Amino acid sequence: MVFASGYYDYDEPYVPSFAGMEDFTGEVIHPQHWPRGLDYAGKRVVVIGSGATAVSMIPALTERAAHVTMLQRTPSYMFSVSRVVPPINAIRRLLPARAGAWVARWILALFGSLIWLVSRTAPGLAKRLLRRTASRALPPGYAVDTHFKPPYNPWDQRLCFILDSDLYKAVAAGDVEVVTDHIDHFDRDGIVLASGRRVDADVVVTATGLQLQALGGVAVSVDGEKVAPNERFIYRRHMLEDVPNAAWSLGYTNASWTLGADLTARSVANLLAYMRSRGYTYAYPHLGDAHMPEQPAFNLQAGYVLRGADALPRSGTRRPWMLTHSYVRDVLSHRLGDSDRSLVFGRAGTSQSRSA
Structure with a gap:
């Protein structure tokens, strides 16, 4: 018997208890239990979280939502990778199918291993490279250190991969607002933060992780x-x-x-x-x-x-x-x-x- 089940509990995701959530008149959903046919077109969507699920779904949400807010307690490191890698495609065109797939697989595997090795052995260098990538993709004067500089070393927690800097591009275009703060409580119309600021929402997505x-x-x-x-x-x-x-x-x-x-x-x-x-x-x-x-x-x-x-x-x-x-x-x-x-x-x- 082979268990190909992964190591997550997909039936019971992790959802923190937020005060006043029952008072919110909009919809609160977890990505793992996404309702079929959810209509968020023209609505204000707040995504709570900054992990892989959040950064993967937010650029897609901007295509229909009126505005998307990424509400995070702590930033995550983002590493931008190309959706299409021309050198890999060239190798696969030049070599027979089996050989080309083998070479492409090892190039990508070794590249990922190198990123992890540099992050663990030279965290200062990794931090500078990741910050430089964010700074180049975001507008001049953007608060990179507030929203994209975690208080830990790369790979102490998972490094989030984003495709073609799509999250950064959505932020730069004004389609996504990143808010770094703690949640105090929900009310009828949105979320009140510890700083006193409130974020209005029609839909709240709790991308708060799995167990x-x-x-x-x-x-x-x-x-x-x-x-x-x-x-x-x-x-x-x-x-x-x-x-x-x-x-x-x-x-x-x-x-x-x-x-x-x-x-x-x-x-x-x-x-x-x-x-x-x-x-x-x-x-x-x-x-x-x-x-x-x-x-x-x-x-x-x-x-x-x-x-x-x-x-x-x-x-x-x-x-x-x-x-x-x-x-x-x-x-x-x-x-x-x-x-x-x-x-x-x-x-x-x-x-x-x-x-x-």
């Missing part, structure tokens, strides 16, 4: 014993300690989710081939009595990570029991490492098993 959840919320048991994912170590980023024939597709926090999902798919396929060639019907990772120090599963200080740390499996400090965050290292480990290390194999209906 973490393991295995899509599925209750898993082995031989009648319930499995608590947060009490099990994770093995090679996709299997849980002592849970047979199950894998969890877990992407990266600092790279494309697809990269992690692809590694999971390859690992599961290789494991199945290995089991089939030897007649095994089950396999599970087993740590045994060996002492394994722990470290945080996600190396981020984002609110959703801090709120939901108890929902995640345990991460060790040594491979293969360590939840790593380097795609390049993981690829090498998967290609060069032993596919059956720390695994127990057996055949249903027999007492035979083998530890590797």
